[in-house]
Amino acid sequence: MSIAFNRLADILRDRGVPTRYQGGALRAQGICHDGDSPDTVAIKRGNNGGVVIFCHKCQGNREFLAAIGWTEADLYDEPLERQQDRPADDTWIPCRERGHKRVAQYVYRDENGGVVHGVTRCDHKCFAQWRPDNGAKSGRRWSLNDKEGNRLVRVVPYRLPYILKAIAEDRVIWIAEGEKDVHALVDHGLQATCNAAGAGKWTEEHAQFLRGADVTIVADRDIPGRRHAEHVVETLRGIARSVYVVQARTGKDAADHFAAGHTDSEFLKVWSPIPYPGDAAVGA
Numbered sequence: 687m688s689i690a691f692n693r694l695a696d697i698l699r700d701r702g703v704p705t706r707y708q709g710g711a712l713r714a715q716g717i718c719h720d721g722d723s724p725d726t727v728a729i730k731r732g733n734n735g736g737v738v739i740f741c742h743k744c745q746g747n748r749e750f751l752a753a754i755g756w757t758e759a760d761l762y763d764e765p766l767e768r769q770q771d772r773p774a775d776d777t778w779i780p781c782r783e784r785g786h787k788r789v790a791q792y793v794y795r796d797e798n799g800g801v802v803h804g805v806t807r808c809d810h811k812c813f814a815q816w817r818p819d820n821g822a823k824s825g826r827r828w829s830l831n832d833k834e835g836n837r838l839v840r841v842v843p844y845r846l847p848y849i850l851k852a853i854a855e856d857r858v859i860w861i862a863e864g865e866k867d868v869h870a871l872v873d874h875g876l877q878a879t880c881n882a883a884g885a886g887k888w889t890e891e892h893a894q895f896l897r898g899a900d901v902t903i904v905a906d907r908d909i910p911g912r913r914h915a916e917h918v919v920e921t922l923r924g925i926a927r928s929v930y931v932v933q934a935r936t937g938k939d940a941a942d943h944f945a946a947g948h949t950d951s952e953f954l955k956v957w958s959p960i961p962y963p964g965d966a967a968v969g970a
């Protein structure tokens with residue numbers, strides 16, 4: 687259950703926007719404006735749930751919503767789906783004509799929770815990527831590039847809004863090879879990310895989001911997995927604060943590790959290229 691009022695209070699707290707209760711409403715400055723008075727915006731629980739936002743300066747909520755990256759849909763308690771997320775509910779995939787079924791979909795988001803692109807996986811392990819496009823009838827197009835092959839969407843690591851928050855909270859960021867492993871890690875209380883499209887597709891652009899982070903990379907137990915982990919390490923030099931590389935104690939990857947009943951402290955440490963501050967220096 688997701689309460690819109692609580693989500694909004696979290697966002698304001700995360701952004702360092704001062705708030706206080708007054709006259710039955712949470713008051714905040716109008717972050718839709720620059721530096722105006724601290725009680726410009728009134729935020730209340732709606733009578734039927736949801737949250738009601740009123741900015742006295744712009745006499746409404748539109749600019750305030752834009753400033754925090756929300757749409758009208760975010761004002762409701764349970765339905766988190768944004769307007770531009772609707773393609774996420776459409777189960778059509780490019781290989782459906784071959785009888786394949788969608789089994790998973792992963793949505794990549796920007797800093798504010800906006801959809802950058804999505805990845806689908808079918809029951810025959812075809813992966814396909816789409817980008818939101820309001821000009822398309824389905825709301826999405828099944829390519830991240832234009833006809834000349836130029837990329838049209840940003841490169842962002844998976845679960846970026848959570849990752850940025852976790853870095854700010856000094857939590858360790860786990861990097862896995864794919865979304866399935868990321869979710870295995872998240873299901874065990876960890877903060878995890880990956881790049882879209884698997885081994886070999888991590889870039890320096892992904893690494894830029896991990897500045898100052900303490901990172902643990904889970905390397906898949908095969909040659910591409912090892913190369914992938916080594917490449918991720920290279921991109922994090924001078925960016926991450928610390929980097930460890932671990933492997934599953936059982937099986938090939940993080941999902942196997944947890945499925946075998948192991949905990950996060952039971953991964954095998956295979957390399958510490960950038961030790962935690964205070965660790966004994968690792969011999970070259």
Ligand SMILES: [Zn+2]
Nearest residue numbers: 716718741744
């Ligand atoms: Zn305003």
Ligand SMILES: [Zn+2]
Nearest residue numbers: 781786808812
């Ligand atoms: Zn398929």
